[in-house]
Amino acid sequence: MSARSTIMDDNSFRAEHADALDPATRALTERREKSLGGSYRLFYRRPVHLVRGEGQYLWDASGRRYLDMYNNVASLGHCHPAVVEAVTRQASTLNTHTRYLHETILDYTDDLLTTLPAELDRAMYMCTGSEANDLALRVAKFVTGGDGVIVTREAYHGTSELTSSVSPALGSGQPIAPTARLVDAPDAYRVDTPDLGAWFAQRVSDAIDDMERAGTRFAGLLVDSLFSSDGVLPGPAGYLREAADVVHRAGGVVIADEVQPGFARTGEAFWGFARHGIVPDVVTMGKPMGNGIPVSGLVARTEVLDAFSDRIPYFNTFGGNPVSMAAARAVLDTIRSEGLQEHSAAIGAELLTALRGLATRHEAIGDVRGAGLFVGLELVSDRTALTPDRALALDVLEELRERGVLTSVAGPHGNVLKLRPPLAFASADIAWVTTALDEALTVLTS
Amino acid sequence: MSARSTIMDDNSFRAEHADALDPATRALTERREKSLGGSYRLFYRRPVHLVRGEGQYLWDASGRRYLDMYNNVASLGHCHPAVVEAVTRQASTLNTHTRYLHETILDYTDDLLTTLPAELDRAMYMCTGSEANDLALRVAKFVTGGDGVIVTREAYHGTSELTSSVSPALGSGQPIAPTARLVDAPDAYRVDTPDLGAWFAQRVSDAIDDMERAGTRFAGLLVDSLFSSDGVLPGPAGYLREAADVVHRAGGVVIADEVQPGFARTGEAFWGFARHGIVPDVVTMGKPMGNGIPVSGLVARTEVLDAFSDRIPYFNTFGGNPVSMAAARAVLDTIRSEGLQEHSAAIGAELLTALRGLATRHEAIGDVRGAGLFVGLELVSDRTALTPDRALALDVLEELRERGVLTSVAGPHGNVLKLRPPLAFASADIAWVTTALDEALTVLTS
Numbered sequence: 001m002s003a004r005s006t007i008m009d010d011n012s013f014r015a016e017h018a019d020a021l022d023p024a025t026r027a028l029t030e031r032r033e034k035s036l037g038g039s040y041r042l043f044y045r046r047p048v049h050l051v052r053g054e055g056q057y058l059w060d061a062s063g064r065r066y067l068d069m070y071n072n073v074a075s076l077g078h079c080h081p082a083v084v085e086a087v088t089r090q091a092s093t094l095n096t097h098t099r100y101l102h103e104t105i106l107d108y109t110d111d112l113l114t115t116l117p118a119e120l121d122r123a124m125y126m127c128t129g130s131e132a133n134d135l136a137l138r139v140a141k142f143v144t145g146g147d148g149v150i151v152t153r154e155a156y157h158g159t160s161e162l163t164s165s166v167s168p169a170l171g172s173g174q175p176i177a178p179t180a181r182l183v184d185a186p187d188a189y190r191v192d193t194p195d196l197g198a199w200f201a202q203r204v205s206d207a208i209d210d211m212e213r214a215g216t217r218f219a220g221l222l223v224d225s226l227f228s229s230d231g232v233l234p235g236p237a238g239y240l241r242e243a244a245d246v247v248h249r250a251g252g253v254v255i256a257d258e259v260q261p262g263f264a265r266t267g268e269a270f271w272g273f274a275r276h277g278i279v280p281d282v283v284t285m286g287k288p289m290g291n292g293i294p295v296s297g298l299v300a301r302t303e304v305l306d307a308f309s310d311r312i313p314y315f316n317t318f319g320g321n322p323v324s325m326a327a328a329r330a331v332l333d334t335i336r337s338e339g340l341q342e343h344s345a346a347i348g349a350e351l352l353t354a355l356r357g358l359a360t361r362h363e364a365i366g367d368v369r370g371a372g373l374f375v376g377l378e379l380v381s382d383r384t385a386l387t388p389d390r391a392l393a394l395d396v397l398e399e400l401r402e403r404g405v406l407t408s409v410a411g412p413h414g415n416v417l418k419l420r421p422p423l424a425f426a427s428a429d430i431a432w433v434t435t436a437l438d439e440a441l442t443v444l445t446s
Numbered sequence: 447m448s449a450r451s452t453i454m455d456d457n458s459f460r461a462e463h464a465d466a467l468d469p470a471t472r473a474l475t476e477r478r479e480k481s482l483g484g485s486y487r488l489f490y491r492r493p494v495h496l497v498r499g500e501g502q503y504l505w506d507a508s509g510r511r512y513l514d515m516y517n518n519v520a521s522l523g524h525c526h527p528a529v530v531e532a533v534t535r536q537a538s539t540l541n542t543h544t545r546y547l548h549e550t551i552l553d554y555t556d557d558l559l560t561t562l563p564a565e566l567d568r569a570m571y572m573c574t575g576s577e578a579n580d581l582a583l584r585v586a587k588f589v590t591g592g593d594g595v596i597v598t599r600e601a602y603h604g605t606s607e608l609t610s611s612v613s614p615a616l617g618s619g620q621p622i623a624p625t626a627r628l629v630d631a632p633d634a635y636r637v638d639t640p641d642l643g644a645w646f647a648q649r650v651s652d653a654i655d656d657m658e659r660a661g662t663r664f665a666g667l668l669v670d671s672l673f674s675s676d677g678v679l680p681g682p683a684g685y686l687r688e689a690a691d692v693v694h695r696a697g698g699v700v701i702a703d704e705v706q707p708g709f710a711r712t713g714e715a716f717w718g719f720a721r722h723g724i725v726p727d728v729v730t731m732g733k734p735m736g737n738g739i740p741v742s743g744l745v746a747r748t749e750v751l752d753a754f755s756d757r758i759p760y761f762n763t764f765g766g767n768p769v770s771m772a773a774a775r776a777v778l779d780t781i782r783s784e785g786l787q788e789h790s791a792a793i794g795a796e797l798l799t800a801l802r803g804l805a806t807r808h809e810a811i812g813d814v815r816g817a818g819l820f821v822g823l824e825l826v827s828d829r830t831a832l833t834p835d836r837a838l839a840l841d842v843l844e845e846l847r848e849r850g851v852l853t854s855v856a857g858p859h860g861n862v863l864k865l866r867p868p869l870a871f872a873s874a875d876i877a878w879v880t881t882a883l884d885e886a887l888t889v890l891t892s
Contacts, residue, residue: 025547028547028549028552029547031552031556032547032552035552035555035556035559035567035568035569036544036551036552036555036568036569036570037568037569037570037744037746037751037755037760038568038748038751038752038755038756039570039754039755039758039759039760039761040544040570040760040761041545041759041761042545042546042547043545043546047546047547048546048547049546049547049548050540050542050546050547050548051539051540052539052540053539053540053541053542058540058542071542071543073541073542073543073763073764074541074542078540078541078542079537079538079539079540079541081538083537084534084537084538087533087534087537088530088533088534088537091525091529091530091533091534091738091739092525092527092530093497093498093499093525094496094497094498094499094504094524094525095499095519095520095524095525095738096496096499096504096517096519096520096524097517097519098482098486099487099488099489100488100489100493100494100495100496101471101474101475101478101488101493101494101495101496102495102496103474105482106474106477106478106481106482109481109482110477110481113481121481122481122482122483122484123481123482123483124482124483124485124486126574126605127573127574127577127740127764128572128573128574128577128762128763128764128765129763130577130762131573131574131576131577131605131606134606134607135605137607138607138610159572159577159581159760159761159762160577160580160606160607160608161580161583161584161606161607161608162606162607162608164584164758170758170759171758171759173756173757173758174757174758286763287763292537292541292764292767292769293537293740293769294573294739294740294741294764294767294770295740298483300483302484305483305484306484308485309483309484309485310484310619311619311620312485312610312616312617312619312620313485313487313616313617314483314485314486314605315485315486315487315605316574316576316605317519317574317575317732317733318519318573318574318738318740319574321738321740323738323739324740
């Protein structure tokens with residue numbers, strides 16, 4: 001790959017490392033190189049060959065157990081029996097599409113809407129977060145008549161042409177739409193301001209002015225309310241409120257991309273945007289929605305969605321099918337029955353405390369921040385200058401992997417460890433993470 | 447909806463019909479109206495509430511059995527036990543993504559590639575046909591440096607912004623890309639020419655000239671090799687060969703959209719394009735690939751795909767996950783173990799013969815055509831003038847529904863019954879279809 005991409009290229013396996021692999025792993029990497037598209041990337045210099053998952057744990061082919069600190073897809077825990085059971089039951093009974101009546105999509109929608117502000121009253125379903133964001137952008141364009149979209153400087157919103165064109169995290173090989181504008185994310189660690197909300201709102205306002213001077217009509221702001229690929233920026237809660245007001249005053253649409261922060265992840269609220277006290281016009285959701293079964297969704301205000309629906313039919317063959325909806329129902333039910341939002345808040349706070357304890361002994365830890373079980377740990381070479389240490393972060397990933405802890409990095413400098421385990425992650429797992437990190441930093445920085 | 451859309455609006459339930467519904471059905475339609483996006487469309491003036499499926503049959507809430515003559519998603523048959531078993535087993539064991547090694551994606555890819563020409567040697571996986579076509583178009587643009595795409599006049603290729611912009615079947619509300627060109631589909635019933643291949647190639651050649659005069663560089667031709675939404679146009683086999691040559695001579699990419707004709711549907715070949723003796727540069731696949739589990743794919747020549755892969759990372763969270771791949775493997779295995787391609791050829795021929803028998807007694811049947819279990823039956827008000835009878839086709843759909851036969855229409859005039867049952871469709875089912883159609887036409891035209 002010619003261009004650096006912060007979300008895709010870090011700590012990837014590369015063919016020059018093949019000699020160091022055991023024969024079975026090497027055989028699998030060679031098969032991938034031969035038959036899969038060149039865009040595929042493996043995590044780690046020594047890729048992991050997984051064969052089993054349960055709860056927050058994964059096992060490789062040699063029987064070794066790993067702690068999954070990265071995957072919010074299996075958000076209830078890997079292979080959660082409630083989802084497996086729901087999928088098996090529905091797949092054995094009926095699987096069709098939305099051109100026929102089926103109650104599960106309606107029951108699920110009623111339930112989903114109770115988690116959202118009352119203004120957000122219409123749901124549609126697709127299969128991936130990319131599809132949800134692609135549709136959300138089309139809806140914003142139709143309702144405003146504009147095509148100017150604002151995203152953050154290291155945003156990632158999807159793999160379709162439209163969503164890729166507002167995903168600078170894909171690297172310099174990916175063209176950004178000329179009508180789009182990139183704004184710096186509200187990074188409480190790196191931005192020196194007494195009021196981060198006002199600071200961010202000013203950037204959004206400037207971007208609107210800038211695009212309008214260029215003759216582009218403003219369509220909306222598309223943001224992940226925890227700014228995951230911008231480096232995991234949880235706080236302070238509320239910092240999106242003024243920006244949302246600016247967007248609305250300018251006639252634009254606020255799209256909350258909840259693919260990462262949604263479904264109880266942040267602990268403080270069921271949805272990431274709710275932490276900021278805003279009501280978006282469109283909410284998109286994906287990854288954890290079916291605990292691994294491909295399902296995504298878009299919820300919007302009727303009047304916003306109608307501008308699109310009145311003109312263009314939308315039929316997604318697999319979207320909202322009874323099996324995907326059964327999986328999604330099981331996820332919502334389990335989040336409640338297992339109290340996972342409260343769990344995320346409590347265990348996330350414990351994890352933060354433990355990691356901050358580690359920071360007192362390791363100068364390289366510049367910042368530890370998070371909301372619930374979505375934590376960013378920033379590695380720096382100089383705590384005063386906040387100099388990002390990307391090389392150290394990549395080496396730490398490898399050392400963690402050798403100690404059975406799987407995760408990855410984020411942020412414009414690629415130096416933020418992104419800790420986002422299945423919500424099954426428990427108090428007893430914290431020591432594994434902190435010990436591994438302690439050892440990794442000791443090995444690498446002493 | 448303000449604009450007619452041939453693929454989405456036909457025989458839809460509309461609220462003015464609500465009074466005629468039984469209370470339970472009415473309650474479900476009202477719930478949909480209230481909570482789902484306005485783009486959703488229900489089949490039939492009296493929508494069907496399905497609760498169970500098995501093989502080629504579906505059951506509604508009152509216990510009534512239907513013959514499914516429309517769904518190629520449940521292509522092996524509804525709730526095929528081999529797929530349910532594979533999904534349950536894998537979902538209970540492990541479900542992750544392509545950043546870790548897993549053998550199922552590799553085993554499946556090896557198997558899939560054996561069904562394709564040797565030049566097509568690289569696979570990628572997504573969740574929907576739209577995602578596969580969106581990526582295929584991006585690949586074509588990158589490898590050619592152009593963005594001029596040719597599609598047929600009533601084509602449908604997907605729901606993303608990019609694929610919608612080359613999907614005129616979505617109706618006049620959907621903007622078509624200014625760089626795209628629409629060509630008439632090779633319709634052996636309506637086009638009076640001794641050489642349909644040369645006729646179609648000329649249209650493609652003219653479209654290339656036209657776009658180049660407008661300063662648009664040609665990227666490629668995207669075609670469903672059976673032209674499903676253009677009215678189901680199976681023959682004569684071979685008619686795509688000259689057009690493919692024209693595209694290649696002009697430096698363009700041939701993309702075969704196999705979402706509908708693929709996976710043994712046409713009986714004559716495993717892939718629709720193979721009937722025409724061409725080797726596309728990119729093949730996209732979807733609907734039947736996982737028998738209802740959301741999975742889609744793109745297979746391409748290495749040198750075509752590399753132009754994209756070398757510049758842009760592509761990661762589809764759910765694409766190629768172990769559960770989707772397990773479902774896809776079960777589908778390929780079952781197609782072979784149950785001999786479904788041969789079955790499709792044999793039973794499709796029987797069905798064609800039976801329907802042609804019916805045509806001798808019903809003047810309204812203008813044409814019956816098909817390849818395997820993909821059949822189009824064209825209704826006309828005048829056999830000599832070939833006048834399309836859309837109103838009759840829509841009424842026939844309703845009459846068939848009342849007789850337990852579920853299907854829909856296609857084609858630029860919306861007058862072609864599209865008969866595309868699960869491949870489980872058997873010889874013994876033919877009488878149900880022909881009797882229902884006989885009765886429907888007798889009621890409606892005598």
